[in-house]
Amino acid sequence: YLTGTEQSHYHFRSIQDDTIVTNKTVTTAKQADATFVANSQATLKLKSLIDGDVHTIKIKGTSNGTEHSTTATTQASTTFNSFLTGTHASHDLLGAIKTLLEARQTASDTEFDGKWYLNSYANSIQIRRTTESNAVVVDAEPGSSVTYKYFQLSGLGGVSNDALETFQDEVTTVDLLPLESFHNHTVKILNSSTAEDDYYLKFVAENGVGGYGYWEETRARDVSPGLDNTTLPHELANTGATTFTFGPITYKERKTGDTTTNPDPSFVGKKIACTFFFNNRFGVLAEDNVILGVANDNYNFFSKSALTAIDPDPVDLNVSSVRPVRLFEVLPSPQGLLLFSERQQFQLYASDASDITKATALIRPLSNYEMEPNVRPVDMGTTVSFISKVPGYSKVFSLALRDVEQTPIVVDISKAVLEWLPDTVDFMLTSPQNSLVMLIDRDTSYMYSYRFYNNGQEDLFQAWTKWQVPGNLQVAEVLNDDVTIVSQHEDQYTLGIISLDELPSGNVVSTSSSYTGNVPLDMATRPVSPDPGNVDAVVYDETNDITKIYVPYTPIDDKEAIMLLTVPTADDGTDAELDSDQGYWATAIERIEPSTNYRYFEVKGKFTDYADGIVVGYGYDLEVTMPKFYFQQGQPGADYTATLIINRIRLSAGRSGAIRFKIKPTGSNEWKDVQHTIEA
Numbered sequence: 001y002l003t004g005t006e007q008s009h010y011h012f013r014s015i016q017d018d019t020i021v022t023n024k025t026v027t028t029a030k031q032a033d034a035t036f037v038a039n040s041q042a043t044l045k046l047k048s049l050i051d052g053d054v055h056t057i058k059i060k061g062t063s064n065g066t067e068h069s070t071t072a073t074t075q076a077s078t079t080f081n082s083f084l085t086g087t088h089a090s091h092d093l094l095g096a097i098k099t100l101l102e103a104r105q106t107a108s109d110t111e112f113d114g115k116w117y118l119n120s121y122a123n124s125i126q127i128r129r130t131t132e133s134n135a136v137v138v139d140a141e142p143g144s145s146v147t148y149k150y151f152q153l154s155g156l157g158g159v160s161n162d163a164l165e166t167f168q169d170e171v172t173t174v175d176l177l178p179l180e181s182f183h184n185h186t187v188k189i190l191n192s193s194t195a196e197d198d199y200y201l202k203f204v205a206e207n208g209v210g211g212y213g214y215w216e217e218t219r220a221r222d223v224s225p226g227l228d229n230t231t232l233p234h235e236l237a238n239t240g241a242t243t244f245t246f247g248p249i250t251y252k253e254r255k256t257g258d259t260t261t262n263p264d265p266s267f268v269g270k271k272i273a274c275t276f277f278f279n280n281r282f283g284v285l286a287e288d289n290v291i292l293g294v295a296n297d298n299y300n301f302f303s304k305s306a307l308t309a310i311d312p313d314p315v316d317l318n319v320s321s322v323r324p325v326r327l328f329e330v331l332p333s334p335q336g337l338l339l340f341s342e343r344q345q346f347q348l349y350a351s352d353a354s355d356i357t358k359a360t361a362l363i364r365p366l367s368n369y370e371m372e373p374n375v376r377p378v379d380m381g382t383t384v385s386f387i388s389k390v391p392g393y394s395k396v397f398s399l400a401l402r403d404v405e406q407t408p409i410v411v412d413i414s415k416a417v418l419e420w421l422p423d424t425v426d427f428m429l430t431s432p433q434n435s436l437v438m439l440i441d442r443d444t445s446y447m448y449s450y451r452f453y454n455n456g457q458e459d460l461f462q463a464w465t466k467w468q469v470p471g472n473l474q475v476a477e478v479l480n481d482d483v484t485i486v487s488q489h490e491d492q493y494t495l496g497i498i499s500l501d502e503l504p505s506g507n508v509v510s511t512s513s514s515y516t517g518n519v520p521l522d523m524a525t526r527p528v529s530p531d532p533g534n535v536d537a538v539v540y541d542e543t544n545d546i547t548k549i550y551v552p553y554t555p556i557d558d559k560e561a562i563m564l565l566t567v568p569t570a571d572d573g574t575d576a577e578l579d580s581d582q583g584y585w586a587t588a589i590e591r592i593e594p595s596t597n598y599r600y601f602e603v604k605g606k607f608t609d610y611a612d613g614i615v616v617g618y619g620y621d622l623e624v625t626m627p628k629f630y631f632q633q634g635q636p637g638a639d640y641t642a643t644l645i646i647n648r649i650r651l652s653a654g655r656s657g658a659i660r661f662k663i664k665p666t667g668s669n670e671w672k673d674v675q676h677t678i679e680a
Contacts, residue, residue: 001021001026001230001231001234001247002021002023003023003025003026004023004024004025006293007126007426007442008024008374008426009023009024009025009068010022010024011024011272011273011275011590012022012275012366012649013277013452014068014274016108016278016385017237017238017239018235018236018237019235019236019237019244020025020233020234020235020236020240020249020275021233021234021235021236022233022272022273022274022275022284023233024271024272024273024311025271026231026271026272027231027269027270027271028227028228028231028232028267028268028269028270028271028272028286029227029228029231029268029269030224030226030227030228030264030268031224031225031226031227031228032224032415033222033223034221034222034223034224034225035222036222037147037148037149037150038130038150038168038169039150039151039168039169039187040126040129040130040148040149040150040151040154041126041128041129041148042126042127042128042151042153042166042167042168043055043124043125043126043127043164043167043168043178043181043348044084044093044124044125044126044127044153044155044164044165044166045123045124045164045167045178046080046084046093046122046123046124046125046157046163046164046176047162047163047164047165048158048162048163049074049078049079049080049083049163050074050076050158050159050163051074051075051076051573052073052074053073053074053157053158053159053163053473054072054073054157054158055071055072055073055074055084055093055096055155055156055157055158055163055164056069056070056156056157056465057069057070057071057093057096057097057100057153057154057155057166058153059071059097059112059151059152059153059460060151060153061104061109061110061111061112061113061151062109062111062150062151062198063109063150063152066111067152068100068104068112069100069479070096070097070099070100071090071096071428072090072091072092072093072095072096072558073090073674074091075091076448078091080122080123080613082592084120084121084123084124084125084345085120087138093125094118094120094125094138094469095388096137096638097118097125097127098114098118101116101136102136103316105134105135105136105369108270110256110618113134113149114129114130114131114134114149115129115130115131115132115133115134115135115136115137115142116128116129116135116136116137117129117130117137117140117141117142118136118137118138118139118300119140119141119182119210120138120506121178121179121180121181121210121211122178122179122180123178123179123180124178124179124180124181124209125517126147126182126185127153128142128182129148129149129150129546130142130146130147130148130149131146131147131148131149132146137521138369141182141209141210141342146676148608149495153168154166158563160587167187169187169188169360170187170188170189170190171187171188171190172190172191172295173191174189174191174201174215176293176640177201177215179389180203180205180210180211180212180213181203181205181210181213182203182205182209182210183203183204183205183207183208183209183210184202184203184204185202185203186200186201186202186203186221187201187202187220188200188220189201189202191257192265193274194262195260196260196261197261198260198306199217199256199257199261199305199306200217200218200219200220200221200256200257200258200306201216201217201218202215202216202217203215204216205245210385214573215608217255217256217305217306217307218255218256218543219254219255219256219257219258219262220257220258221261222258222265222306222644223254223257223258224254224659225253225254225270226251226252226253226254226302227251227268227301229250229251230248231247232248232249232251232272233272233275233284233441234246234247234248234249234299235247235248235249238583239347249299250299250636251299251300251301252294252297252299252300252301253302254302255304256302256303256304256305256306256307257302257303257305257306258306260602261306262302262303263307263478263565265284265301265302265314265316266286266287266291266316267284267289267291267293267393268291270286270287271286271287272284272285272286272331273285273286273287273326273327273328273329274327274328274330276330277298278292278330278332278337278353278356279292279295279337279356280296281294281295281315281356282298282299283292283330283481285328286327286328286332287318287325287326288318288319288321288325288326288327288341289316289318289319289327290317290319290330290337290339290348290363291314291315291316291317292315292328292356292361293313294313294314294315295311295355296312297312300314300316302314309358309386311355311357311358311359311360312357313357313358314358315356315357315358315361317348317363319339319346319363320363320512320632321344321365323343323344324343325341325343325344326341326373327339327340327341328340328341328342328373329376329377331378331379331384332379332567333347333379333384333429334349335401335404336348336349336350336356336400337348337349337356338366338384340371340377341371341373342370342371343368343369343370343371343375344365344366344368344369345365345366345368345371345399345408346363346364346365346366347363347364347366347368347401347404347406347536348361348362348363349361349362349364350362364404366399366401366407366408367399367407367408367410369386369388369397369399369410370388371386371387371388372387372388372389372394373539374426375387375403375425375426375427375428376428377428378428378429378430378437379430379432379438380398380430380432380652381432381433382400382432383397383398383399383400384398384399384400385397385399385413385428385430385437386399386428386572387439389423389426389427390423391423392418392419392423393419393421393422393423394414394421394422394423394425394439395412395421395564396412396413396414396428396437396439396450397410397411397412397413397414397420398410398411398413403610413437413450413452413462414450416462417464418466421439421448422441423443424441424443425439425440425441425448426440426441426442426443427439427440427442427473427475427476429476429477429478431478431481431500433453433481434478434481434500435451435452435453435454435477435502436449436450436451436493436500437449437450437451438450438476438478438483440473440475440476441473442472442473442474442475443472444472444473444661445468445469445471445487446467446469446473446477447466447467447468447469447485448464448465448466448467449464449465449466449467449475450462450463450464451463451465467498467619469485469487469496470487470522470523470556470559470618471487471488471489471494471556472487472488472489473485473486473487474486474487474488474493476492479498481499481501482497482499482500483497483498483499483500484496485495485497485498489554489556490554490556491554491556492553492554492555494523496522496523501516501622502518507566507567507572507577508564508565508566508567508582508615509566509567509568509569509572510526510566510568510569510612510614510615511526511569512526512569512612513526513528514526515566515615517566519564519566519615519617520619521562521564521615521616521618521619521620522617522618522619522620523553523618524564524615524616524617525551525552525615525616525617526614526615527549527550527551527611527614527616528550528551528552529550530550530596530598530600535550535598536611537549538550538607538608538611538614539552539608540606540607540608542606545604545605545606546602546603546604546605547602547603547604547605547606547607548591548600548601548602548610549563549588549600549601549602549603549607549614549616550598551599551600551601551616552585554599555590555599555601556590556618557590557591559589559590559618560587560588560589560590560618560620561588561589561590561601561606561616561617562585562587562588562616562617562618562619563583563586563588563603563614563615563616564582564583564585564614564615564616564617565580565582565584565585565586565602565607565613565614565615566580566614566615567580567582567609567613568580568612568613569611569612570655571613573613580610580613581610581614586604586605586607587600587603587604588602588603588616589601589602589603590602601616628648629644630644631644660673660674661673661674662674
């Protein structure tokens with residue numbers, strides 16, 4: 001199933017410990033239609049028994065063959081049981097039929113070739129024919145691998161011709177069925193001349209063979225039993241702390257009806273673009289169709305009954321539009337389900353504000369904005385953010401819903417940084433509680449973030465920032481106010497965490513394998529031994545006066561790192577804290593040991609005495625473009641035409657390295673360093 005060669009070929013939907021994996025390049029399929037030979041079985045139902053009644057049976061071995069008949073006349077002592085099970089050639093119904101069939105085979109009548117199975121029950125006789133060697137057998141069952149064969153049968157009995165009823169594959173009403181039959185005997189109930197009210201019943205024998213039992217609804221004998229699981233979305237399940245299993249999902253089979261009364265879901269023969277869970281239903285998007293499965297019955301896209309429509313039945317809708325529509329993603333909303341395509345947005349909702357069902361489901365268009373189909377829109381809590389790409393750069397829009405009959409409010413939140421966001425961004429994530437939207441370019445090491453502050457009525461603060469991390473970004477998510485990122489460098493993938501709201505203040509305290517506090521370093525880690533018990537995590541080379549610091553990942557080629565001294569746990573809160581030299585840092589250079597191929601960081605000097613407080617990682621620069629200053633004199637608005645002279649700006653900085661200021665004159669593209677003034 002995993003035949004896609006690009007990340008955009010897949011869609012992922014995670015629910016608790018399970019992830020639904022969709023290959024968007026695979027065309028879905030159903031299982032092959034079942035094989036069924038029409039008119040290969042017949043039922044004779046005895047309704048009444050009167051002395052002297054004549055019952056006539058007519059049988060044709062082929063559709064154009066010669067019709068042969070036989071009769072059985074009841075006697076005064078005849079009972080239902082004896083008439084249906086007796087073998088007398090002229091007084092018992094079973095015997096008369098058996099005698100006719102044996103006579104035709106004895107006469108080498110090829111139209112009656114094959115093996116005929118005769119079974120008697122409470123008020124009926126069942127006849128089946130197979131392609132096996134010629135024989136007529138009573139009270140035997142065909143094997144599971146036999147091939148059935150066509151024949152025609154009709155019959156009548158009694159003075160008014162109503163003492164005997166016969167049928168083969170179908171009846172008009174259910175009251176024409178016999179009380180007993182063989183196990184899995186399937187009959188089509190026509191009801192009327194239209195196909196929309198047909199349904200199918202099969203007999204369930206209590207002993208699994210025949211006799212006493214009941215009729216229950218089932219599917220047609222020649223219809224596909226269901227979907228081909230190998231072509232549909234698969235499941236990646238987390239089965240343990242470090243174990244996962246991947247494989248096809250077992251989708252429920254069609255239990256009732258046929259392709260008219262219980263049709264295949266519309267995604268069969270198409271490519272699925274997205275999966276989702278909504279309103280207690282598992283759903284998929286395929287081209288311009290949205291399909292919701294049976295309520296509270298995951299992975300079931302077939303109705304439970306063809307007799308009547310009920311609310312939990314699947315919902316299968318087409319998005320009608322004057323524009324080409326190819327749906328690719330969904331998001332829940334207070335009014336229903338938002339549907340996204342490349343050029344148009346829609347909403348699926350219930351017409352009566354109740355649960356979405358086949359009777360109440362409606363789709364209406366919302367807006368007409370171009371979207372990037374390979375970047376999923378994200379939920380911002382009360383709004384939705386999505387990306388639109390134009391040649392050379394990307395735009396980010398915010399969509400806010402109003403009442404069901406009103407158009408949404410759509411705002412370009414990237415207007416202030418027009419043409420700043422590259423057109424290569426391919427992933428977006430959000431943290432509503434932190435008022436954060438982040439964009440990732442997975443071919444680079446850059447992340448673009450948008451944060452705002454809303455007082456409940458309007459945005460009072462908005463800011464765009466650009467982060468650069470070591471290595472190439474693969475994916476990121478916000479968990480518990482931390483941005484968890486996966487980056488790739490050298491031949492490794494690294495899992496990192498960036499705190500969103502923790503200020504770089506207070507002590508950084510090192511434990512044996514980790515640290516607490518905010519370390520202003522990327523890929524920060526405590527030293528880790530490459531060979532525990534044989535090699536220390538921090539080693540001093542007295543000959544060259546250098547300290548080797550081993551780390552759990554492969555250092556990045558030709559990239560300098562930083563060794564930072566923190567407070568060891570044992571020294572925290574004691575007088576020894578002063579001796580930890582907290583905050584001291586030194587340049588660390590990536591090296592390879594020739595004899596072992598161990599990768600490590602090299603720092604000039606001896607630092608083994610500080611091994612329990614060392615943290616090593618990659619430093620980064622923080623660049624902030626200050627907002628423009630305008631003159632305002634106690635009234636709303638600002639004078640942006642006057643010449644403004646600023647004498648002094650006071651800034652407060654927390655934990656940081658050296659700070660440098662630059663200024664760019666109006667009309668210039670060149671930033672110039674601001675020189676500090678030497679005090680007199």
